[in-house]
Amino acid sequence: MHAWVKASWLAAALATCAVPAVAQQTDIRIGVALEPPILDPTAGAAEAIDIVVYQNVFEGLTRVDQNGAVQPGLATDWTISEDGLTYTFTLAEGVTFHDGSSFDAEDVKFTFERILGPDSVNAHKEFYEPIESVTVIDPLTVELKLSRQIGNFLFDLGRGDAVIVAPESADNNANEPIGTGPFAFVQWDRGSRVILERYQPYWGEAPALSRATYLFIADTGAMTSALLAGDIDGTNNFGQEALAVFEGNPQFTVLVGSTEGETILATNNQKAPFNDLKVRQAMAHALDRQAIIEGATYGYGTPIGSHFAPHNPYYVDLTGTYPHDPEAARALLAEAGYPDGFSATLKLPPLAYARLSGQIIASQFAEVGIQLELINVEFAQWLEDVYSNKDYDLTIISHVEPFDVGNYANPDYYFGYDNPEFQALIDELNGTTDDAQRRELAVEVQEMLARDAVNGWLFQLPQTGVWNSKLAGMWPNSPIEGLVLRDIHWTE
Template identity: 70%
Template sequence: MTMTKSLALATAGLILATTAALAQPSELKLGVVLEPPALDPTAGAAEAIDIVVFQNVFEALVRIEQDGSVSPGLAKSWAVSEDGKAYTFVLNEGVTFHDGTSFDAEDVKFTFDRILADDSVNAQKALYQVIDSVNVIDPLTVEFKLKRQDGLFLFNIGRGDAVIVAPESAENNANEPIGTGPLHFVQWDRGSRVVLEANGAYWGMPLALTKVTYRFIGDTATMTNALLAGDIDGTNNFGAEALAIFENNPQFKIVTGTTEGETILSTNNQREPFTHLKVRQAMAHAINRDELVAATYGYGTPIGTHFAPHHADYLDLTATYPYDLEKAKALLAEAGFPDGFSATLKLPPPAYARTSGQIIASEFAQIGIKLELINMEWAPWLEDVFGNKDFDLTIISHVEPFDIGIYADPNYYFGYDNPEVQALNETLNGTIDPSERKRLVQEIQTIIAKDAVNGYLFQLPQTGVWNAKLDGMWQNSPIEGVVLRDIHWTE
């Protein structure tokens, strides 16, 4: 074969390969259950915010990977002082925000000063109270000084609550988010969709996707039809009750894994009659977790405390209050409620909450507790229940990773005030040694289980349904959000 023929064939092959590559889809239409109330993850508690923007539009100093490990992000490296109370971060060069403004150490300082300000509305502000000061060394170097050692410091600054924002745009991020991420915000059609497009000036490895559209689809039947019709290419967490439709369909793949979502019967510990331990214990004995898990089609994992079962420090406390209706009735009588009482159960939109609410109402009726079920949309739930603490009972999945520290905050919405837990948590926060951290966190797990602070139901699974030609989706969800950076079409 002559050199000319070889070159011609190679050129033809290159053209064909290039044409095939260009023919590959580069857009993703993603169905999600909840519409976010806003798009600023540093100023809201809803997981729906992070699902759209975390690690996609906004980035943090470090990245949290699928296995929960921490890797470089906007900071390319860091050093820790010998006493563990000072972290010095070296930032990546040439990073800009989507509006063209530059990113530097001043933006890092602004972000954390904003989180810690007296008027801060950051949902996880307590996690960052360990920070004593943030000091700009030079434009690409920033130092954090801590009040004490904190074994979760690096993890916490990688969360959505600590993404880096700019002073020029921070106030408008709720409606027009501007970050440094691989995708930039295009539009938000409220009640319908959010559109993101590739950031052509991205400082890091660009995504395979050029456009991502989030469609808000609140019920499983509509989500099913959208998948089958090709109106969406996938969803990160599909209703388990309909998974069978896709199990033997070669056009789809089901990706199942775990989440950080502890699903609880959240109880207002500051409101009668739930201030009584025996009342809470009675409710715990009246909960049949097997029935609840069956209602999630077997994908949920029963829990007896507020901690993820896949975590190495988890303690199985499901036997603390076994299902026992006679014991539950006796405890109610001892608490002064032999005939039971009436209460409200406010339920947010997710199917796991509405379905579990019906089951628990039926279970509680057998011991004389009459529940009025109140279905709520997400925004009113956040305002009334989470914000104003105006509720008796509710069902919600707490999806924040390693969030057992909420039980040390008496101002948190379920109002649990236990000085012993607060002291243990303070010690835990200042402990780096893994074995000692395990002992402390298991002690807290045991106390809150025995106190029946909330009804501990099951760990929420992640059950994604995706077009079979998509790859790179995260199987597990160690953090809130849907990380898009590895998703790509395979042909």
């Protein structure tokens, strides 16, 4: 018997008799589009990892709140030396990992030495490379000394890449994560779900939820059915094409906010013909950004002209750098030696915005002579082919990490963008703490990426959550990757 039939039968039966009042619900079932490849955020780049474990299972010295501000985490306080190179952290007392082992400064030392070690698989080791030494002062005091100033250091310590792990369990965190957070890992039914439960000895304020189940539902239609049937209680990022089903329905709350997700037509800059600036400029002129936003996000996306979030105070609007101009695109292709255009592949992960954008872009590129073969891949294959092996021409993806423009300073990153002038700019930006100077440098960084047409800048990904109307405490915006459970609660 189907679950909804059972539920209807049971409701009818209960309606005929008096029943005692039941306790307020404390569990939640959340639908998410992608299954994480692993559950260790210090060993993988996929946002799907942080959606499940960030601030839930694992915690860092600091944490990022829903406004993007840095808050105390496992470090309750800190001091910074006058030269900005030495950070001394006071750690929370009475903290234990989910296996019962105690947390102390030695775990902090282990975590950062692991991140910086020669065998590190941390996706963003570069954020922490300026850490010159980690010194244990006493069990609840640790000192991090930097080789140079880092303007975003406290924020970077609050990323999923820097959550604190224990030497006893670190090697198994990919499959059985053990952290210090308010929720402990229970089980992972691959292809189906991950279950977390409230960790009773949690050192901080106990969450209202007792249990959270993440169900993997890639298809928007299936997600819609699951929401309407009550099989899930909500999702943090629902397909915009079906939002109208829930808008105005009193049983649901629709939360529309912003994310850090720059959605781009990522380009293999090391591969011909994309290593030719004129070709990349031609592709930029071929893109009708507004048409892509209307077709792929149903108007909810925000246009971007470089790799920077529009809500960032350093943002500058560069959407007019290469305006939609098919004639200019054809002329640039001819100058580059492709008067009849060329053919290329476009690998698309299983995300609605990517596959819808891909169809629209293929049509727009065809107008200027660029013929695209659309190749749909599963996310694990995308990570292997595109992100790891750089085996691609073009792809579409949202880069959801905050202030991740520094990726372009790494010539080995999957874009293959190698510009020493840009790399020097990023070094200067990372080492600057004065806000006015940081803004000037950030604007220069954005302008250089826009001029070089490194990627096709499409739109800032919106966050469109759909939740049971009796739930509260969900983040409307996503200033950092994750779906933080600590404030979510049932109101009745």
